[in-house]
Amino acid sequence: MNEAKALALLKSGDQEALEWFIDKYSAYVGTVVNNFLKGSMSHEDVEEVTSDVFVTLWRSAEKLYPLNLKGYLSRVARSLSMQKLRERVQELPLDEDILIIDDDSDFDRLEREEQDQTVRQAVYSLPQPDKEIFLRFYFYCQSVSVIAEQMQMNPSTIKTKLRRGRDRLRQHLNSIKKSKGGDLNEITYS
Secondary structure, eight states, X not given: OOHHHHHHHHHTTOHXXXXXXXXXXXXXXXXXXXXXXXXXXXXXXXXXXXXXHHHHHHHTGGGOOTTSHHHXXXXXXXXXXXXXXXXXXXXXXXXXXXXXXXXXXXXXXXXXXXXXXXXXXXXHTSOTTHHHHHHHHHTSOOOHHHHHHHHTOOHHHHHHHHHHHHHHHHHHHHHHHHHTTOOOTTEEOO
């Protein structure tokens, strides 16, 4: 069966045609998804996004032409990967591991927990796309070049947004701490 015939069958609702596309392109789509997510998601998440690409193919088959179906699958894979990454950024709370607190400080456990919560709230208060860039860099440990490529931005723009995000967080946290009568010199920004 060729691609044009398989697409014609898919348009008529033939599930065997969908299986043909899955057999032919699942490794390709999985590679696109895996390369896009660059290890920031589990294997199960990669499989889920890959499956979603073929669900999208099934649902939009009537609108497709066999001219560049591989390119279409690639675009859908990248789009769904980005959507999955954004969902995860919005769902996951920041772990305490993102904070490096000076061990020599006088904070007891409760004060540290309060400080961690304040930092989390400050990070989540950043506007988009700054929040996403900040979380990708500091939480998901993605490099500036990977973030720039995936968000289709210039690397220097990413660096500027990271610097401004750190400045905003520092100002926000210092204003909160000053209102409580202290200083946030204990927090180390990595």
